[in-house]
Amino acid sequence: xxxxxxxxxxxxxxxxxxxxxxxxxxxxxxxxxxxxxxxxxxxxxxxxxxxxxxxxxxxxxxxxxxxxxxxxxxxxxxxxxxxxxxxxxxxxxxxxxxxxxxxxxxxxxxxxxxxxxxxxxxxxxxxxxxxxxxxxxxxxxxxxxxxxxxxxxxxxxxxxxxxxxxxxxxxxxxxxxxxxxxxxxxxxxxxxxxxxxxxxxxxxxxxxxxxxxxxxxxxxxxxxxxxxxxxxxxxxxxxxxxxxxxxxxxxxxxxxxxxxxxxxxxxxxxxxxxxxxxxxxxxxxxxxxxxxxxxxxxxxxxxxxxxxxxxxxxxxxxxxxxxxxxxxxxxxxxxxxxxxxxxxxxxxxxxxxxxxxxxxxxxxxxxxxxxxxxxxxxxxxxxxxxxxxxxxxxxxxxxxxxxxxxxxxxxxxxxxxxxxxxxxxx
Numbered sequence: 001x002x003x004x005x006x007x008x009x010x011x012x013x014x015x016x017x018x019x020x021x022x023x024x025x026x027x028x029x030x031x032x033x034x035x036x037x038x039x040x041x042x043x044x045x046x047x048x049x050x051x052x053x054x055x056x057x058x059x060x061x062x063x064x065x066x067x068x069x070x071x072x073x074x075x076x077x078x079x080x081x082x083x084x085x086x087x088x089x090x091x092x093x094x095x096x097x098x099x100x101x102x103x104x105x106x107x108x109x110x111x112x113x114x115x116x117x118x119x120x121x122x123x124x125x126x127x128x129x130x131x132x133x134x135x136x137x138x139x140x141x142x143x144x145x146x147x148x149x150x151x152x153x154x155x156x157x158x159x160x161x162x163x164x165x166x167x168x169x170x171x172x173x174x175x176x177x178x179x180x181x182x183x184x185x186x187x188x189x190x191x192x193x194x195x196x197x198x199x200x201x202x203x204x205x206x207x208x209x210x211x212x213x214x215x216x217x218x219x220x221x222x223x224x225x226x227x228x229x230x231x232x233x234x235x236x237x238x239x240x241x242x243x244x245x246x247x248x249x250x251x252x253x254x255x256x257x258x259x260x261x262x263x264x265x266x267x268x269x270x271x272x273x274x275x276x277x278x279x280x281x282x283x284x285x286x287x288x289x290x291x292x293x294x295x296x297x298x299x300x301x302x303x304x305x306x307x308x309x310x311x312x313x314x315x316x317x318x319x320x321x322x323x324x325x326x327x328x329x330x331x332x333x334x335x336x337x338x339x340x341x342x343x344x345x346x347x348x349x350x351x352x353x354x355x356x357x358x359x360x361x362x363x364x365x366x367x368x369x370x371x372x373x374x375x376x377x378x379x380x381x382x383x384x385x386x387x388x389x390x391x392x393x394x395x396x397x398x399x400x401x402x403x404x405x406x407x408x409x410x411x412x413x414x415x416x417x418x419x420x421x422x423x424x425x426x
Contacts, residue, residue, distance in 0.1 A: 096379070097392035097412060097420040103141060104130055109413035114138075114406045115164040115184060122406075123185065124413070125159035125171055133185065137409055138421055146179070146188060165206035172204040172214065180228055182210075191228040198238050203264045213271075217260035219293055221273065221286065236291045239284065243295055263306050267314040272336055274318065280304040283320075285336035294339050302326060310384070311362040319360050319384070320345060325352025327360065327370060329384050350378055350387035360384075361403040363410060367425070371400035371412055379425065393420065 103109075107130040114122040124132040124141065132141040145154060159173035171179040171188075178191040178201060193201060199218030206212050210227040219239035222231040237245075239261060261275040261284065273286040275293070280303035284293040298304055302322035310316035310329065317330040328345035350357070355376040362368050368380040370387060375396050378387040393400060393412075400414040410422025 095392040096390060096423055096425045097377070097410075098423055099396060100138070100141065100419040100421050103132065103417045103419055104128070104143060105417050107417050108401070108415045109417065109419060110158070110160045111162050111402065112404060112411060112413060113162050113164045113169075114409070115167060115169070117164075117167040117184065119406065119409075121184065123162050123164065123169065123171075124419070125162045125173070126413075126417075127158045129154040129157050129159070131159060131171075138411060141419070161203050163204055163206040163212070165208065168206055168209065170204040170206050170212050172201055174200065176201050178204065178214070178228070180212075182227065189228075199260060202261075203266075205266050205268075207271075213266070215264050215273070215275075217262075217278075219261055219275070219284070219286075234288070235286065235293065239293050242292045263308075265308050267309050267312065269312075270314055272309075272314040274307055274309060274314070274336075276304050276307050280323075283307055287337050290337055294337060296339065296343060298322075299343065299345060300326075300328075305356050306358055306360075308360060311365075318343065321357035321360065321370075321372075323356065325350070325354050325357055325372070327352075327357050327387070348380070348384055348387060351389065352376060352378070358400065359402045361405055361410075363405045363422075369403050369410070369412075371403045371414075373399045375400060375414075377412070393418075396420075 104126075107126045107128045109124055109126040109130065111126075112122060112124040114120075120135055120137040122134045122138055124130070124134075126132075129145070131144045131146070133144050134141045145151070149157075157173050157175065157177060159171055159177075161170075161172045163170050167182070167184045169181045169185060171177075176193050176197075178193055179188045180191050181188045197216055198220045199216035201214055202217050203215045204212055205214075207223075211223070211225045212228070213234075214222045214224075214231070216222075219235065219242075221234040223234055224231045260278045262278050263274075263276040265274050266272070267274075271288040273293075275284045275286075277283065280298075282295055282298055283304060284295050286293045298320070300322060302324060305321045305323060307318060307320045310319055310332070314336060315333060317332040317334060319330070320328045322328065327348040327350050329348055330346075331344045334343055350370065352372065353376070355373040357370050357372045357376075357378075359372075360368065360370045362384070366381055366383050368384040368387075369390075370378040370380075371393075375393040375398055377390040377393050377400065379390045380387045396414075396418060398415040398418045400412050400418065400420075402413045404411055404413075405422070408422075412418070412420035414420075
């Protein structure tokens with residue numbers, strides 16, 4: 001991992017979880033953890049991110065060479081297939097979404113966030129070490145890199161989640177890596193992760209000054225209030241232990257469960273969590289103060305593909321997408337702490353053509369967007385009761401994995417470097 005590894009390993013002092021409890025808090029981290037910053041020509045300043053273009057005297061980096069070669073090949077392929085036709089994003093001037101170009105080709109974009117301190121300042125993370133920054137509300141994006149990570153190593157990381165709040169940000173990825181900034185992304189610190197963690201670190205959420213919450217694939221929830229130096233467990237046991245202990249509860253698929261959870265989302269207002277079992281046969285909820293996750297039946301024979309909170313607010317209800325392109329929305333005010341309270345879901349009217357719905361997001365009370373496989377997009381103007389097909393991504397090959405709104409700013413992320421920006425609907 002280059003010189004950063006030797007420095008971090010040298011100064012790490014971690015506690016190993018005892019056999020009696022897999023959910024022991026993280027170890028105390030010494031103050032000598034190294035900032036990921038590199039000296040510039042002015043020795044009084046430092047920065048741990050750099051534009052991928054770098055210094056012209058330094059030659060062409062491996063990442064630049066791979067990116068430029070891929071872009072050129074893609075352009076030639078497009079010309080040979082489409083002739084002199086215009087770019088797909090400009091095919092329909094009245095489309096609700098437009099494609100953002102000049103992004104790394106071939107990378108899957110997993111997540112994005114904007115800093116509440118500066119709504120025009122945002123970040124995107126993805127596969128192959130993709131790390132993009134915007135300072136103009138998402139109109140243009142610039143590739144960045146962690147200069148203290150070797151380029152050959154950085155390109156192997158899959159950054160999956162990014163979260164910002166008031167100038168403080170966190171990034172998590174695979175192989176297990178956790179990064180933290182306290183100066184709006186000018187410098188980044190790598191937070192050591194114990195190999196004794198129950199499951200793989202999967203999500204991270206910025207919650208306030210020096211504070212964040214992190215989850216793992218087995219349902220562990222950790223909280224830090226000192227910038228990652230210490231972490232405290234919020235639940236007492238892993239999900240498989242909980243489910244096997246209460247297998248008589250009647251939750252289908254819970255008996256002898258040894259899998260993991262996926263699609264973890266958090267309500268920023270209440271701190272409540274929602275997760276889907278990796279097999280898609282049930283879902284779980286957790287509310288701060290509860291000792292364990294609460295499992296819930298899905299109420300249908302179809303497997304769950306994804307779930308989320310309506311309008312990002314657990315009190316407004318839950319949406320659920322199912323195999324075969326079905327979409328359901330629950331009634332509001334569900335009791336997330338009770339396994340006895342049955343979620344009442346109603347089918348949304350959506351003709352998906354069998355394409356799976358991978359994400360849903362409310363722009364406001366009435367306008368709702370759903371995205372999925374094969375570049376499928378759907379819009380509702382009645383709060384999610386009825387959806388119609390939208391042609392904005394008709395000519396864009398690839399899957400659309402995530403749709404997010406930040407006020408009036410909206411974005412869709414997908415495979416092969418797909419990024420769509422919201423223009424508005426009539």
